[in-house]
Amino acid sequence: MSGAPVVRGSSPVAALVERFALVGAWLAVIAGFGIALPGSFLTWQNFAVMFASQAPAALLALALIVPLTCGDYDLSGGATVTLAAVILGVLNVNHQEPIGLALALALAAGVLVGTVNAFFIVYVRIPSLVVTLGTASLVTGFVQWFSDSSTISGLDATFVDWIITKQLFGISYAFYVAVLVALLLWYVFEYTPLGRRMLFVGKGREVARLNGIRVDHVRAGALVASSVLATLAGIVYAGVLGSADPFSGLNFLLPAFAAAFLGATSIKPGRFNAWGTFIAVYFLASGITGLSMFGIPLWVTSAFNGAALIVAVTLSQFARGRVESDLG
């Protein structure tokens, strides 16, 4: 995939198996449900819908791996998704502002949330888990006040068209937004000095500092990038739904984290990586979709996502050789 070193496991074959195990697991899930539900699950229609509807989840998961690579959690990502969606709704629908302005302000809100996170995490030196848990609730509260806790429908038709109606190879553009972001992150992580610096900041903060990396700048930048990508996820989500929902975006956070950690077990085992994350999102989504076609009750989704997160973290811990986590 690239010339960057994949740190060697026991044997080349074992390493190859480890790298592509997740892809295999995904194919197995598809095959399993395909055999059980040939008429409904194994249709192009089903996959096209899943690819588009899970694009916001993929974007959020990709957003999270940026600070995770640098050793920081961003729990405010889910709230930021709803923030962006609601800003579009309130400005574009309630205040009749042009969609371009609403989009710009939604992205600006992402910069703001990321900057607040970075200030407290990097400058005041509070653990990222604590800060982003706080900003997540803060943003959620703001979203409820701003939207009056109600879904706003009737977003600009051209915008909705571009996200969900227009298709390439039978899949809505929403999916390709996620593909483009995955490409971008893959490029930054693998092919730029910045990506290498981020890796060192995450794997050894003191090492990075003593090798002349401006650790604080890198961490702050990653947190802002994470929030901006989360707002992009929110924008796509609003487009996919055709409306701005102040609540449901929050549900993306857990599966996104599960996908990020699961992704870190494959492609580049031991590291958060774009394609591993991307595949993991659709692996989890396939599982949920299949289960729901069996008519399994709603609570199973929560249980499935929670279990998936723990299994994913466990697997990624083994991929890293069970060393103490670098995350803080």
Place this chain on the structure above:
Amino acid sequence: MTEPALALRGLAKSFGGARALDGVDLTVGAREIHGLLGHNGSGKSTLVKVLSGYHAPDPGAELRLFGESLRLPMTLVEQRARGLAFVHQNLGLVPQLSVLENMRVADITGGGRPFIDWRAQRRAAAASLRQFGLPIDPDQPVSSLTPVERALVAIVRAFAAIASNRRGRELHGLLVLDEPTPFLARDDVDRLFRLMRQVVSEGASVLFISHDLDEVLEITDRATVLRDGRVAGSFETRQAGRERILELIAGHAPVVGSGRDRGGGVRAPPVARSAEVAFEVRDLAGPLLQPLDLALRRGEIVGLTGLLGSGYERVLHHLFGAAPATRGVLQAGAERIDLPSLVPADAVRAGLAFLPGDRQGASGAGGLAVLDNVLLPDLRRFFGGGRLQWPRMRAHARRLAERHRVRPPDVDMKLASLSGGNAQKVLLAKWLDVGPRLLLLEEPTQGVDVGAREDLWNAIREVAAGGTVVLCASSDLEQLEALCDRVLVFARGRCRAEVGGGSLSKAELLRQCYAAVAA
């Protein structure tokens, strides 16, 4: 006659092939303060680690505590029950907790009771403090104590842990104090000594490990000197003079084959005194460093040394911005670098490079590949056509690994899975590759095998021959003799002496180290 507090016979400990301790006998009498001396690598700290149960000794050693024959290693509970307690150099206090909580930690966290009787705990802590006349409030946090007060609290805690171990009215207790004084000022050392005498007057014995000759001369009844893992001498302190003890620590200076001649002939000729000054350090000071002025010439290798706590290694940290200086300037040609505001990123840009002593935690990322580590300082070289050019990077890393004889020469291996010597070669290669003007080395060959040590020394000599200034902070005097043009000797945060030219030898450095503390 009373039994000695501690009687060790034939204690040995090997690591791989190397014997750290070789047939050591040590006797600490009852109610005696016994000094344990020896330079770096003498086996002093290994002995403490064996006694405290951190290392298991080689079979065959005999240990008697107050006449009772015991087996090593002992657990902490066994040690306490036999009257043995340690105060290690880091003291083992939790700064955020109160003096009371720290003093009573064993009792508070020990199982067996459903709740804690805080009033009884406070009474016990206050009684211990009162017993030794320490005006310390048990409820104040340890973080609010001065360094000496912390040491005193740690010692009182250790004493309290063994105070109940009595045969009849006689206390069976031995306190092992492992370098509790290196960061203390003279007045504070006096307070510590008063407490040690009180502890002895209460009936305990003390094994006092120290670098400081004068302290050992002042406080101990008897002392033992270790050298190269063996006992070099054991004596009544009163009857031994400074010079004799120094001789025991240093051993007889080897007449031929000193480290200087062992470099394989790569060594550059000594730097001419007239060589141009490349760097000038002016008025550099830090929290544990007194003002220092220093002119460094092109191609010079300058050593920094001193005993534990002398602060010599701080010079490197301040020059690189790894730890902020309180004041000082580094003049690099026309460039004037303000040291208090310097950060490592700017230091690197100014052509400085720093190899910290902590290899896996500060110097390199053990979890990442050799390839990642060795190219880190300057990746822009490999960025072309909008992307990092991995084939070129890989080839370059391979060349570096080969040139520096890294074994195995596999750049995809994790840094952590290389041996210490090979990991250090990678980390040195990383900096040499970007051509630093000032190379700061902290213990560059610690825990490194002999072959790798020679390779590292040769690489350092080679870069100096090319004009780079090298500052090498080390307590390994053999290394300083082999490598340096001159060596600065520090004590209590101040540069006390400079050894250079023909007088630069291991024995002379050792003499200066101990003399510097007394000055």
